[in-house]
Amino acid sequence: MTSKVGYSYSNSNRIQRGSNVAGLLLGLLRTAPDFDLEHYKGTYVSGGVEYPGRHRAYRRYLGGSSTNPIYNNPLWTINEQKNITRVNRLIMSNEMNITPYTGTEVVLRAGVDTYTDNREGFFPPGSAGSGLNSGAFDIDRITNRETNYDVIARQNLDLGTISMLVTAGWNLNDRTYSRLSSYINGFLVNTDKHTTNVNTAAEASATHNSRMFIRSTRAYGVLSLDALDQIFVNLSMANETHSTISDSYLYPAMDMAYQFTDMANGVAPFISFAKLRVAYGKVGVRPAAHRFETLAESGFSYSSYSDPVSVGQWGGGYRVDDDKGNENLKPEVKTETEFGVDLRFLDDKFSLSLTSYSNTIADMLINTTLAPSKGFDSQYANAATMTNDGLEIDGSWDVMSNATQGVELTFNWSKNDNMVTKLGANENEVLYLGSGSVNSVAMVGYPIGTLYGTGSQTDNGKVDGKLTLNANGFPQITSTKIALGDPNPDWRGTLGLNAQWKNLAVNVLFEHSQGGDYSPRTQWVLRRFGTTKDTENEVTLTKDLKNFDGNTIPSGTTVRGKIENFGGGDVLLDEAWYRHGIGGGFGDNQAYNFAIFDATYSRIRELSMSYTMNSDALRGATGLNSLTFTATGRNLFAWYKELVGVDPGVNVGGIQTGSGLDYFANPSTKSFLFSVTADF
């Protein structure tokens, strides 16, 4: 019997990111590059009265009579705002192994994983944003407890040339989550103390809680067969019951492998290992909790464009939840078939492995967007089907190895073709996976993650059509959003090198991603602020040209911008285009077809070097067996086909189904790690 207990405590103070006026990059990049950010906080004096603690930013360069800086000075974001997370986590597991008879094993396991996550967000008065400007302090207490019980029985059966392992198991999982949030908006006192005493007026505070309960059980059986050490078969069946589904579900799975080294070796002597693999299986994803009923919702707010009204500030009150309930939820089921072959050659000096898979994900659980005229905004439903077909190849070459030296090369290549084949009730349905004016969506007939937004009118209504220009030769925006690009790469690959020479080891991992699109809206928006290369350029006209507003700019004029020909003759792209037209700026009324770029990149993902000291002198002096020093650099070098903006590899929403969206996202970090490992 074994018991393990682990406790961890972590705390962090995270910077506000992304599309956020109180965040780091919006304030940094939307400020004139030559503005001195240094003194971000100071005393504003007007009419002999001193106002201390005023926020000084580019648009309020004196601290100003108004406390609204519009965008934060990034130093204010870093130093004055706090976004603290403190997590206490306890993980405990107990396992008991009983062997009542030889060949029989019973395992009993019980575990608990519980944590408390304390979060505090503190925005002193003067932070940007209408909801934060007069000061905001929010506290969240999240508790989560997950308990898990397993009973597993295994039986070995030896039937001569066939050996068999029978496993039967049962699992119970129970999760309880609770979140309690409180919020103070509007401080009476300008202080940096994190206390609700900054304003105790009842109307300045709000409180909110939410809970979640999930329980599931799983009973399963696995039969594993090994015949003649050549044929390996696993058959399994699982029955799952979840609190979030009405009925229980059965998932079958099977895999088979045939090791035919001897046969292959007989035909081609250079083959030292050969194996064929076939697998078929179904796996399910349970629906989210508490989605059966349509209920009364409170605490909501309505907004049409940065103009919210919140029911909480109007005496509370309710609405029929705009997310319609669904009592017919089923699990989302992925059915996959896979074929593979593993080969090794010349005494295992070379290895090659190929895997081809094909899967269908049916009854995908998604938040469908309902036509508002049906009375609801959305409904969580089993509404989509998606297919994936892929191929993965990996291999290695053991170039040389002996007691003191070794060189190994590895490679990996993969491609995946994805297609959304069904979505909701009608074929025009669009499911938003990210956020922003260019979004990443699911649409029938397109791969998942397709980039979607307003574009330019074309003769065929598609992004690759011929532009339909207006009388002045400028593109015109589409009235509805269209598919703009596909963020999924054509293929990805890595090349690795591991080399060792005496006590020195080197490890290099090179990565390449071919194809795929991304949408660098950071750069697109910054055109409106005039801080991009496009808007810096100066051009002197040699003939009269029209700009986007239809004004004629006379020959000889020097303007910022450039001359462009969209197919209807030369036109001038100047402030009218970049700043308040459809060629730069915010929102959904932009020609975003010009904001799609090739995301192809290569990078050295990791480069590390280590040196091990294990001399007798060291052992004698320190008593250690060995001492290893390692230096690692991650993401040190990168090459981009079309680098515009921050980094094609980042996604503003972080890791989510949507991808290819760059909107003031923090770029991928370069990092250096140094470590020392001592072996006693």
Add this chain to the structure above:
Amino acid sequence: MKTQTKRFKTMKHILAPLTAIALIATGCDVDKSINDNPNEITLSDVDARLFLNGAQLANVIVQVGHLNRISGMFSGQLIGFTSLYSNIYGYSLSTVESNGVWRRAYTGVVTNARHIIESAPDDKLLVGIAKVLEANAIGTLAILMGDVPYSEIGGTVDPKFDGQKSVLSAVTSLLDAAISDLGSASSRKESYDIYFGGDKDKWIAAAYTLKARYALANKDYSGALSAANSGIGSAAGDMLYVPRGDAAINSGDKNLFYTILAGSRTGDIGNAGSYLLEILDPSNAKYRGNAKTNETARHGYYTIDESSASGNTGVIEQFEPQPMATYTENQLIKAEASARSGFAGGLAALNAYRAWLAGGGRLNANFDVAANYKYDPYVEADFEAGGMENADNISKDNALLREIIEERYVSGFGSYMPFNDQRRLRGAGETALIPAFPLNTAAATQHVERIPYAQDEISSNPNAIDGLTLYDKTEVNK
């Protein structure tokens, strides 16, 4: 034999734990009540009246939110200076901008109004209010956009788009039903009615003003006059969005225009340099004032400082109400509709309105300085050829109508009235009556005729009408 025994023994070994597991598995079915939502309240447990303020706030977004501001930019009233509002101002407007208002109308107003009616069918005050809200929200969409879903909404099938005229007629009938319900109800203090606090008479008057609005949109001038005669008779009965709450809080319960400028949108939208301010500015050549009219106060009150929300003390000051259906609109419907059937009636109605303006009208305390405004009554001679309101010698009747329309244009600031009027008059071939606000860019060749449908409806409802442009007239204006 020996082997068989051994196998049997093995089977026995395996059977014991398997049986035990099977027993546990069958005995522990998961209790489905775990999935009952612990956070939200069952609909039937909530009093119908508690749905009222939410539906009213949704209607606020429909009436004085984003589309209202966009309509102002297409009527010479507002200017989009930078960012999103500047490209909309340049007529680059996609269907996405209509999502917010469209959703709030259908899911925010109608779904909840109908829930109120279903759950408290005998509470005629609530039922009547709910019907007025639905008629207000859907009527607004129909006037702005043309054909919209109505007769089949709220079900499981994809609703068809009903003709604009039939929708206006349906919501007019709904207003009649509301008037009848409210007539049989009693007023009571109702704190969740954030428009009128449960005053049924104010609701009845507002319903009549909305009827008048819809009749006017249809150019049914006699119908409009007859409804307006029972409509909002004084500013005390105005249906307004009245901000409230703590002055330290900039959003959630404040003037919506103020809220926009108080956040990151500072500087994006305002009205400095707009045609509206030009005609109110005594120092501008286009000034509309005359010996009987001084617009100094109104000019000051209407001027928006887009560079700082807190710098505003006038029409978008954080506690300044925003109009949804008002005495102003009602009285000026009377004025226009009367003027179309006779000069004297029109003049009397206009002068009645000017008398109200002369008492301060809509001005707030910061601008209600009597020396800065004057609205003396007009007389017939003022509209005769060569009169102070007829320098270009048009007919007396048209001169009066033109003045009334201009007054509607000025007084309607912050409502959809200026946008609706110009499209109606253009449709009727009465372009000479429309205030001469210019196009926003040199590249534009015509004025906007409609607000686009919502992208969300187009992509989720196969019956949605797609492919219309900003310049396609709606049915009533054809």
